[in-house]
Amino acid sequence: MHDVVIVGAGPVGLFLGCELGLAGCSVLVLERDPQPRSPWRAAPLGVRGLFASSVEALYRRGLLPALLKASGVHDDQGANVDPDEPSPPRIAGHFAGILLDPADVDLAALPFRLPSPAPEFVQTSLEAVEAVLSERAAELGVEVRYGVTVTAVTQDDVSAAVHADGHAYPARWVVGCDGGRSAVRELAGFTFVGTEPQFTGYAMLADIADPEKLRPGFNLTPTGLYIQISGPGHIGMMDFDGGGFDRSQQPTRDHLQAVLRRVSGTDVTLDAVHLASSFTDRSMQTTAYRRGRVLLAGDAAHIHSPLGGQGLNTGIGDAVNLGWKLAATVHGHAPDGLLDTYTHERHPVGAEVLDWSRAQVAVMKPDPHAQAVQGIIRDLLASRDGTTYVFEKLTGSSLRHDLDSEHPLVGRNAPDLRLQDGTRLGDLMQGGSGIVLDFTADRRLRDSAEHWGRRIRYVAGSASTDLGLGAVLVRPDGIVAWAGDRDPTPDTFERAAARWFGTPPARR
CATH class of the missing domain: 3.50.50.60 (FAD/NAD(P)-binding domain)
Structure with missing residues (x-):
C-alpha cells in the first residue's frame, strides 16, 4: 500500500x-x-x-x-538579478484581452517586494x-x-x-x-457547482491562405476575441454563442473558418486545420x-x-x-x-x-452594455493604479491567507530575504522543511526552534534587507506563519510553530 x-x-x-x-x-x-x-x-x-x-x-x-533550460529561456531573462533593486516585469499580462503595460506597474506599491532570482513571468x-x-x-x-x-x-x-x-x-x-x-x-x-458558459472557445493549428488579414497578439473585437501569439496559424478564438457548440464533436474546417471570420470581421480563409479543440467559460x-x-x-x-x-x-x-x-x-x-x-x-x-x-x-460580451463597461476598464487599465491592481491579482502578490495575526506579513508569500553572506530564503527552502530566519541570533529562539528537529530549520544571521523584522517563521509552502520584531518572543513563536508543525518531538 x-x-x-x-x-x-x-x-x-x-x-x-x-x-x-x-x-x-x-x-x-x-x-x-x-x-x-x-x-x-x-x-x-x-x-x-x-x-x-x-x-x-x-x-x-x-x-x-x-525549467528555464527546458523552456528555452536564458537563466537571467526577466529575473531580478540586481541584489539590491527589484527589476520591473517584462510582461504584465492582460485583462479581458486588454494588454497591460509593464512600465505602468508601480513596484513601490507591491507589498513586501524584494529582489529574487525568480522572474515575474516565464513563458x-x-x-x-x-x-x-x-x-x-x-x-x-x-x-x-x-x-x-x-x-x-x-x-x-x-x-x-x-x-x-x-x-x-x-x-x-x-x-x-x-x-x-x-x-x-x-x-x-x-x-x-457554478455557472454555465457564455462562449465557446477554440484553439487550433492551421494553414491560413491570407494570414495578413489577421493581426498578431490579442484582438478584442465587437463580436468576440481572436489571438495569435506564437505566429500565423496558431489561433485561439472566443465566440459568444452561449456555449452552444456541441463539444462532443470535432470542429470542422468550415466551422472554424466561419467562427474566425465572424470574430475577426474579415474574410480570412483556412486552407487546412491540423489540430483543433474547443472549450468554454463554464465556471x-x-x-x-x-x-x-x-x-x-x-x-x-x-x-x-x-x-x-x-x-x-x-x-x-x-x-x-x-x-x-x-x-x-x-x-x-x-x-x-x-x-x-x-x-x-x-x-x-x-x-x-x-x-x-x-x-x-x-x-468582453458583444453587446452595448458590455462595450460601455469595456471602455471604462480600458481607461482604468491605462492608469498606474489600475495596471498595478490587475498585476497584483495575476501574479498572486496580493494573496494573503487569514492566519489570525495582525502582523501585515503573516499569511503572505514570504519575500526572498537575503542574508549578508548571500544566502537567500529560496536557497534554504529546497529541502521542504519550515524555516526560521533569526536576524538577531536570539539564543532563546534557537533553543525553542531546535525542539522541532527536521520539521523546522533554524538559520541565524544578519540580513541585507530584513524589512524591520527580528525573525520570521516560513511554512514549507512559502507562507509566513509568524513574524517577530527586533526582540522576538519565543512564546509567540512556539504557539505559531505548534499550530503548523504539531507537538515538538523533543517534548513528547
Missing part, C-alpha cells in the same frame, strides 16, 4: 508527487494517457505562462534552472514543465504509470483505493489531479476540496475559462499548499485540523479566480 495515490500526471499531479516524495512519502501517480508526450502539450499548442507565485515555487525547490509549455517535474519525481522515488483509466474510487476510515483496469491501487490517501473532467471528483461524490468549483480520504487539486477542484492564464498557476498553488500538509498527516505529526486548512485556504483562492474569469467574460 502506498501512502498516497495521485490520479493525473499533469503539472499539478507531478508537482504534488514531488512535494510528497521530498517529504519521504511513498507515492504512485496514475495517468490515463498512454504516454506523456502529445502535440497538445508541446509548443505552440501547449504554451502556457507561469506567473510569479508558480515560478517562485519552482525556484524554492531548486527546479527553476531546469513555457506543459511539456517542458512536466519533463522537469517527471525527472525530479523519478529522483525522489515517485512512480508514474501511464495508460491507466480509473473506473472506481473507494474508501473507509483508514484507507482509500483507486480501481482501474481490473486492478485496485490501495493507499492511505487519494488525490485527484485529473483535470476538468475529473473521474475522481465524480466517482468520489464531490459536489460541483465550476467543488464545495470542499476533501471528502474523507480523497482530496482534489487543480482543475479537478475548479474549472473556468483560460482568460488570464490562471488555471495552471492556481493548480500549482493547490499542490504547494497541500503537499506538506498531507505529508505531515501521513507521518503522524500533523496538528489537529491541519489537512482541513487546505480547503480553508485554497477554496477562496479558487473562488476568486472563477470570479476573475467571469468578470472578464462580462466585459
